[in-house]
Amino acid sequence: MSTDLYQEGLLALAGAAEGEGRLDDPDVTLTLDNPLCGDRVTLDLHCDQAGRIAALGHHVRGCVLCRAAANLLGQQAIGQDAASLDTLQRAIKGALRGRHAWPTDERWQDLTLFEPAAAHKSRHECVLLPFEAVVEALRQHGEGGATGT
Amino acid sequence: MSFDPHAARADFPLLRRDHEPALHYLDNAATAQVAAPVLEAIHAHETTSRANVLRGVHRLAEAATEAYGTARETVACHLNAVDPDEIVFTSGCTAALNLVAHAFGATLAPGDEVVISELEHHSNIVPWQMLRDRTGIGLRVIPVTEEGRLDLTLLPDIVGPRTRLIAVTHASNVTGALTEVGPIVDAARAVGARVLLDGAQQVPHARVDVQALGVDFYCFSGHKVFGPNGIGVLWARRELLADLPPFLGGGEMIRRVRLSETTWAPPPQRFEAGTPPIAQAVGLGAALRWLGRHDIDAVGRHLEALTQRLVEGLHTLGTERVRVLGPGSGHPRGPLVAFDVPGAHPHDIAQLLDGHGVAVRGGHHCAQPLMDAYDLAGTTRASLALYNDAADVDACLEALETALRKLL
Numbered sequence A: 001m002s003t004d005l006y007q008e009g010l011l012a013l014a015g016a017a018e019g020e021g022r023l024d025d026p027d028v029t030l031t032l033d034n035p036l037c038g039d040r041v042t043l044d045l046h047c048d049q050a051g052r053i054a055a056l057g058h059h060v061r062g063c064v065l066c067r068a069a070a071n072l073l074g075q076q077a078i079g080q081d082a083a084s085l086d087t088l089q090r091a092i093k094g095a096l097r098g099r100h101a102w103p104t105d106e107r108w109q110d111l112t113l114f115e116p117a118a119a120h121k122s123r124h125e126c127v128l129l130p131f132e133a134v135v136e137a138l139r140q141h142g143e144g145g146a147t148g149t
Numbered sequence B: 001m002s003f004d005p006h007a008a009r010a011d012f013p014l015l016r017r018d019h020e021p022a023l024h025y026l027d028n029a030a031t032a033q034v035a036a037p038v039l040e041a042i043h044a045h046e047t048t049s050r051a052n053v054l055r056g057v058h059r060l061a062e063a064a065t066e067a068y069g070t071a072r073e074t075v076a077c078h079l080n081a082v083d084p085d086e087i088v089f090t091s092g093c094t095a096a097l098n099l100v101a102h103a104f105g106a107t108l109a110p111g112d113e114v115v116i117s118e119l120e121h122h123s124n125i126v127p128w129q130m131l132r133d134r135t136g137i138g139l140r141v142i143p144v145t146e147e148g149r150l151d152l153t154l155l156p157d158i159v160g161p162r163t164r165l166i167a168v169t170h171a172s173n174v175t176g177a178l179t180e181v182g183p184i185v186d187a188a189r190a191v192g193a194r195v196l197l198d199g200a201q202q203v204p205h206a207r208v209d210v211q212a213l214g215v216d217f218y219c220f221s222g223h224k225v226f227g228p229n230g231i232g233v234l235w236a237r238r239e240l241l242a243d244l245p246p247f248l249g250g251g252e253m254i255r256r257v258r259l260s261e262t263t264w265a266p267p268p269q270r271f272e273a274g275t276p277p278i279a280q281a282v283g284l285g286a287a288l289r290w291l292g293r294h295d296i297d298a299v300g301r302h303l304e305a306l307t308q309r310l311v312e313g314l315h316t317l318g319t320e321r322v323r324v325l326g327p328g329s330g331h332p333r334g335p336l337v338a339f340d341v342p343g344a345h346p347h348d349i350a351q352l353l354d355g356h357g358v359a360v361r362g363g364h365h366c367a368q369p370l371m372d373a374y375d376l377a378g379t380t381r382a383s384l385a386l387y388n389d390a391a392d393v394d395a396c397l398e399a400l401e402t403a404l405r406k407l408l
């Protein structure tokens, strides 16, 4: 049932506003659109010398799934680098597509809230968009740190 | 004649099936359901007359060619075209628009202008942007009013001596606004420009008479008129088609091919390169014959009453809470209603409605410039077809109320 998607936990995470808002003077800014529905995630990052996220701010024009995913990043992405988030993003994609189990890493345990989305193919991108955005933002930062969209 | 939506609904196998929960299909503007006579016509064609068209002399080829030609005549008759040769079969409305952008586009010079509008589906924006980028034509845009209608008061500023074509929607797939065609045709004629109407959202619900409209190009898709996928129509005036170069090259569209040069077949074959969607054309013919069996004015009244019920029901949920897009009373609108609920995302609304068996669309509806004009990411849209009834509308409103309790 589609309503299983909208559990209390997911709604709470979507409303949690973790990392919501823009950063002053970000090292990198990235905006990513979901071409299917027009949802849009804008991320600002501060990164440390080693390329790890020191601060993250996001502005999401999106659904509950997209907002919850961005808030989860806001909560947990500090200290993560491009490689670890790229691995995570691929793992989420694979889990949504039913190719393998959900990541069990304690840091990302709230990903279980997205499990019901696996049954709704049209919603996978809603979950993935913030993760894709952070990976792309870190990639651009690694390439020279230019602010881009 | 009168109209009975339940009798019409009985012709749709998918709607007749048992669904759990009961299905309330309100995504007709995206794709309507397919009528049984259409499926039967396709089945009959594929099991008795399947062959390629135009080239064979054996009896199956003759039968296929005959069926394909009959479909063309049916479409011509449905649109009140002067001649079946004014009907070009394409793979859909998008393909028809691209065909015009290429074939008519090839007759334009840098600096010539095409006028579109802020209300268009992406399929009537992007091909023109691509043409602009290929050839250096100018693109002018008619803005929308607050109510989501074309702001025709600005036509005198937008249409000028370099205007060669005004290409706009006949009925908006988002605001439901119906275009006032007369002033557009007048403005175009005054400067010697052509007019194209995108009829994707009009043909399923209304009588369309291309001669009475006075336009030059008209297009629509089969899958929105209770027909199959993979078929669409471009209608254009005979003399206009005769002067246009082809878009795609290949078989069927030639008169004579030499390695040094090729001459073109006359229209419509000139614009139908390759083996066409034959069974789909047969299915489209059946769909339009099925549609034509109904009293279209009575269908219009039925849909108008349902649309009003939907709009009023949305208003009772609170005009602060649910903002209905589109023309208010006094202006004609098609049978679809898009709305915005601040704080509740269209995807989430559509997903929760699906849990109640109500199929609506949430998103930008392939009209991002319009969404930008409203400063929205998307809207939720309920779109009606003749087989919908008051129970469908009421189920949608009830499910929406429940969804909003969850989301807000």
Ligand SMILES: Cc1ncc(COP(=O)(O)O)c(C=O)c1O
Pocket (backbone or CB within 6 Å): B029, B030, B092, B093, B094, B095, B121, B123, B124, B169, B171, B172, B173, B198, B200, B201, B221, B366
């Ligand atoms: C107004 C309008 N024009 C064009 C199209 C494109 O139709 P198709 O995708 O069938 O080519 C649509 C489809 O949604 C539409 O609503």
